Amino acid sequence: MTESWRHLPAPARPVAASTTAAVTALRKGDTAAFAAAGERLAGLDPTQTGLILGTVVRLLLEDGHPDGLTADDVRATLAGCVRSWPDADPQVTLWLLAGALGVLDEDGAAAPKPDALVHNAIFLITDLLTGRPVAPWLTAALGEIEHTQLND
Structure with missing residues (x-):
């Protein structure tokens, strides 16, 4: 079954569809299929894609560690x-974890290339999902992003 993302804002739809x-x-x-989906994700706006994937990672980390x-x-x-x-890639995965947790020094080392970020983000998300579906986490991440943007 293919997830319909029509309820999402237009810029978020390809990120959600390609992540899924x-x-x-x-x-x-x-x-x-993994390479094709990763290529589509890497070709999207890296700021939007990074925000969405990073928020999914953070939400999954928070869910798995409710006490901190x-x-x-x-x-x-x-x-x-x-x-x-x-x-x-352990270095890229660590970079993603630091970014999702808000402890990344963006003035420091250069960010990994978009394709490396995307592929490693998918590895990390899939690992953190532990067999659960990704759709609810994407929906939650996008809802949180929308809420944050409305309140800023």
Whole structure:
């Protein structure tokens, strides 16, 4: 079944659709479909895509650690992702975790390339989902982003 994202604002639809396709392909082991979905995601506005994927990661981390996240939890998340997905880049995954947690020094090292960010974000999201569907997390992330933008 294909998720309909018509209820979302137009700029968010391709991010949601491509993220869903990438997670589905990764779970099925369909490398061609994963690469195609990742390529579509990497070709979108990196600011919007990063905000949406980063918010999904943060929400999943908060859900998995309701009492707060420790450095050991971050290490375990990083190690678990890299173990689960051998193509995951530990440096990029750590960069994504830092960004999602709001501790990234954006004046420091240059950001990884968009395709590396997207692929590793999908590895991380899929790992954090632990078999759950991605659609509710995308919807929650987009709702939170909308709420934040309305209140700023």
